[in-house]
Amino acid sequence: MARETVEPFNPAKELLLPIITHGLPYPQACAKHLRDTLHCSRPFLVISNSLSKNTDAIERLRPALDSGHVALAGVHVGMKPHTYYSEVLQVAREVRGSGADCIVTIGGGSLIDGAKAMSLVLANNANTHQELDALFRATNALRHGQPTAEGGPRTVHPSSIPVLSITTTLSAGEFNPPGGSTNDATDHKQVFCNPAGVGVSVIVMDPALARTTPERVWLSTGLRAVDHCVETICSSNPREEGTRHSLRGIGLLIPGLLEIKQGAGDDAEARLRCQLGAAESMKAANLYGVKVGGSHGIGHQIGPLGVPHAETTCICLPAVQKFNAKVNAEQQQIVLGAFWSDPDIAGALTRHNLVKGQADLGDALDAIIRELGFPRTLKDYGIGRDKLEAIAESSLKDACCQWNAIPLEKKEQVLEILEMCLGDQ
Structure with missing residues (x-):
């Protein structure tokens, strides 16, 4: 019989959301936590187009919800990448009209950001592009202790209905309270944040469902999570506690990604390790305020030129570490030490003719990215x-x-x- 593990994202605050659950099949975990954790009975489901068309994900979910006296209030299939304002407003209207008391997502980052945005929209009655843009900008101003813009809302109500996410990639947006949504008129991506500081309340991990994710998407989003780990260890403001979490993330992510690429061992077990590693990758930034750096910043600019968001890591991260080495060599050695102390990672480095004590972190990252089969250049x-x-x-x-x-x-x-x-x- 399946055994569930439930843990808080923040280990110092065991009673607070968000929580992470794994061990149960996602239909049972979803039904249980809607009822017992969120006390909700009318979820609105937002599911990716590919999962809706190519899997029986919805059909598997319905009977589990029914047995827990939970009924789907509505279903919306698919959202475009980058979470456009127009779709956020459209689906928010559907959620409002359905009488739903929570939102469930099955899919990747665009759906997760969409659900976070919808919950904020519903709480603040934003109905137009202008109202939505003003709301998102106000959340940012308030978050940073700045005055809100003239004509914008003076106060922002916390998100009104909770979000439960069943994750299928490693991009890790479900662990990040802020989200991003794109203005249709300008193509500018606007960051927003629930004033209550919670994005997704319950994160459900099911490696069996994650097997439906295309390998390239799984591996590239995993490398994006590695980027979170490396840049927070090598940050301008590192924290010892954050570094511990990021090192744990590296130890879970890279061996798991290599195992999946090589088709060796228990695929489901490796995928769960990757999922847990993705959670660790977000703790330095979200729990301890550690900053990321140039790989993220430059990557944000090359994404719109046709590079998939997660694959920007493959281009930027090694070069940024080489550029930074003159000021953070000691921090980079911490990452290199973790690489060489893991037999799976060390094996990959050796296959690319790297020698311990001679190769720098940029070279090591280059080897890992190539080992996973990704392009490396613009x-x-x-x-x-x-x-x-x-x-x-x-x-x-x-x-x-x-x-x-x-x-x-x-x-x-x-x-x-x-x-x-x-x-x-």
């Missing part, structure tokens, strides 16, 4: 030298670049990193 994605100036200028406006171990304040600094990423030598 050229591989059709991005040429003619785009570098615009990428660099845009990067300077990104907070993550300003938080980099060497603050990226000049275009020439970003161009130096991008030259390492170009791949036209």
